[in-house]
Amino acid sequence: MHTQVLVVGAGNAGMSAAVAAKERGAQVVIIEKAPREHRGGNSALTGHMRLPYEGIEDLVPLVPNMSEQEIRHMAEHMARKRYLVADFYDDVMRVTDGRSDPDLLEIVVTQAYPTARWMRDMGHEWVPSYANPVSANVVSFNGGGYGLQERWFAVAERMGIPIHYGTAATELLEDDMGRVTGVRALTPQGYRIFRAKAVIMACGGFESNAEMRARYLGPGWDTVKMRGVPFNTGEGLRMALEIGALPAGSWSSCHASPQDLNRPPFGLPALAKLGDEWNRYSYPFGIMVNVHGRRFVDEGETWRGLTYAKTGRAVLAQPQGVAFQIFDAKCRRLDVIRDYERATGAKANSLEGLAEQLGVAPKGLVETVREFNAAVQPGEFNPFALDGKRAVGITPPKSNWALTVDTPPFEGFPVCCGITFTFGGLRINTKAQVVHVMDRPIPGLYAVGEMMGGLWHWNYPSGSGMAAGSVFGRIAGTTAAQEAVG
Ligand SMILES: Cc1cc2nc3c(=O)[nH]c(=O)nc-3n(C[C@H](O)[C@H](O)[C@H](O)COP(=O)(O)OP(=O)(O)OC[C@H]3O[C@@H](n4cnc5c(N)ncnc54)[C@H](O)[C@@H]3O)c2cc1C
Structure with missing residues (x-):
């Protein structure tokens, strides 16, 4: 030919x-x-x-x-x-x-x-x-x-x-x-x-x-x-x-982002036309912890489109290669948890109850949330802008969209690292x-x-x-x- x-x-x-x-x-x-x-x-x-x-x-x-x-x-x-x-x-x-x-x-x-x-x-x-x-x-x-x-x-x-x-x-x-x-x-x-x-x-x-x-x-x-x-x-x-x-x-x-823990091992175009339901990209509005209940990234560093591609690597670096995205009821009310309809996850009226269901150390999660809530600064929350609503004086800080995690029911979603391309x-x-x-x-x-x-x-x-x-x-x-x- x-x-x-x-x-x-x-x-x-x-x-x-x-x-x-x-x-x-x-x-x-x-x-x-x-x-x-x-x-x-x-x-x-x-x-x-x-x-x-x-x-x-x-x-x-x-x-x-x-x-x-x-x-x-x-x-x-x-x-x-x-x-x-x-x-x-x-x-x-x-x-x-x-x-x-x-x-x-x-x-x-x-x-x-x-x-x-x-x-x-x-x-x-x-x-x-x-x-x-x-x-x-x-x-x-x-x-x-x-x-x-x-x-x-x-x-x-x-x-x-x-x-x-x-x-x-x-x-x-x-x-x-x-x-x-x-x-x-x-x-x-x-x-x-x-x-x-x-x-x-x-x-x-x-x-x-x-x-x-x-x-x-x-x-x-x-x-x-x-x-x-x-x-x-x-x-x-x-x-x-x-x-x-x-x-x-x-x-x-490489490009790697947080994905539902139970996502299939690879993607195919025939499935994609139904929409990608495995991305877990609402993390800028909550907190993300590892199995010890500890935060490990600035979830609100900047626009999600500028952070998600490196966040998969950060998840992989955690014990067991998993992380948990935690939201409270305010996030549901504000409609910022998007495309999680069929997400693997748990819901509970207390942080301890949520941690137990997810397999996260309850004491660690409760301590992290207490520390985080105390660090949240006043300011107006705006999911469509870099709102500068921060949590400071903690490691890592949160630079935008820092809402306290205090309103039950609490929700948690386990995520893994999914590679996109090299x-x-x-x-x-x-x-x-x-x-x-x-x-x-x-x-x-x-x-x-x-x-x-x-x-x-x-x-x-x-x-x-x-x-x-x-x-x-x-x-x-x-x-x-x-x-x-x-
Ligand atoms: C789930 C997902 C979502 C994404 N979302 C976005 C997005 O919204 N926006 C964005 O900009 N990027 C996105 N990306 C990245 C984007 O897909 C790539 O940057 C882009 O597709 C690269 O185009 P390409 O033509 O190089 O690769 P591909 O589209 O992967 O094409 C490569 C082709 O080569 C074929 N091939 C492989 N080996 C051989 C061989 N030996 N001989 C012949 N053919 C071969 C493959 O079968 C494939 O069809 C996403 C990626 C994934 C996986």
Whole structure:
């Protein structure tokens, strides 16, 4: 099989690349490891794509059929009236301790909005999601990531881009000049060679590979539950490293968030279209303790979207790798415990009773709550803003949304660490070309999406993965098409 541009992996990054390459006149083929019924990648499990906007007028073109009344309502209720390119840049730099690659990040933040408009032109749609407290993402994909991916597949079909499902790339092929000339792949009918003038690798990180998790992330990570699909087992990274690709970014860290203790071991797109019911993201409004009843993070450090990706790691570090989110009746009354309808949990009229049901040390919990309540400062609670209502003089402090825990019934929810995706990847240049350890691009090879390294270190702002995947997917597709056709 010969083509001009071969895309490996049909997630959002791969689909953006394939469609951009086809738009530029290239002949494009996609190979995808998952069977057709489980297609979509982690991208199909998402909700948001982080976008800068100068005001509601930038969001309206992304959301079809909004009435004047709906636009007015949204403008009044958005937690952030504007979110500038500089805010996006600063958020990433802040949560990564300034370690994000400035050149790649600059491209992501400046191109995220134009790329969303390009996606809109391709038929994608957004819906308002401003009603979610502590989220800076004020629009989300219509139909979630599942809807997004189904639209990408429809676009690909319309444009005549074939997708070979159940086909896993296993090896990159090179000529004597070190140019990548295609891949060897395992198909349902056995091994097959796919030749191409340009290969765009978009086949995810190594989050679904227990051996690689233990090797790179450290002890305990082999046993964590996965939020994502079981297909991203890191062979794309391995194949590229084998031909001299330069690793980049944080190979020892990942995105991991608090998840229901009883969540299944992995996610699948077919289940995601029903909504993700396992996230336990209301912790900024309560307190989070370990089995000894002790707090271990500032639950209200900042917007939830800037803390959740590092909170899974903090949970894993606790005894037995579990933690407990504790709320009192005020939180129910204020309606800030969202999407916990089917959560594993317990309810009791006393803290001792709750602790016993949860398996938390009762004395520890009671002491922690007493100390916490005494540290809560006066101030107005506002779940839609960084309200500065703090608990001070304790370790750790709580910087926002500090409500006393004193009104029964009390509720508690056990959580574990769920890995979302890994941060370690390949060094790419600003054209998405993979860089060789000899510090020059590997001819014919591109990497996008979770495979590109350098943007995220230890933490990550929600919605940024889809932004980076779309932006660099589009760049890779455009450049690869120029290379292959030109
Ligand atoms: C539950 C969940 C929720 C998330 N929510 C958000 C969100 O709201 N916003 C956000 O920005 N990010 C979110 N993320 C992160 C986001 O999913 C990723 O950043 C993004 O999907 C990366 O896109 P991708 O195309 O690189 O990877 P994927 O979408 O995972 O695509 C990779 C594809 O490659 C295929 N593949 C793997 N190995 C091979 C092989 N050897 N050969 C061929 N194909 C292969 C896989 O089957 C898969 O289809 C979430 C992740 C999860 C798991």
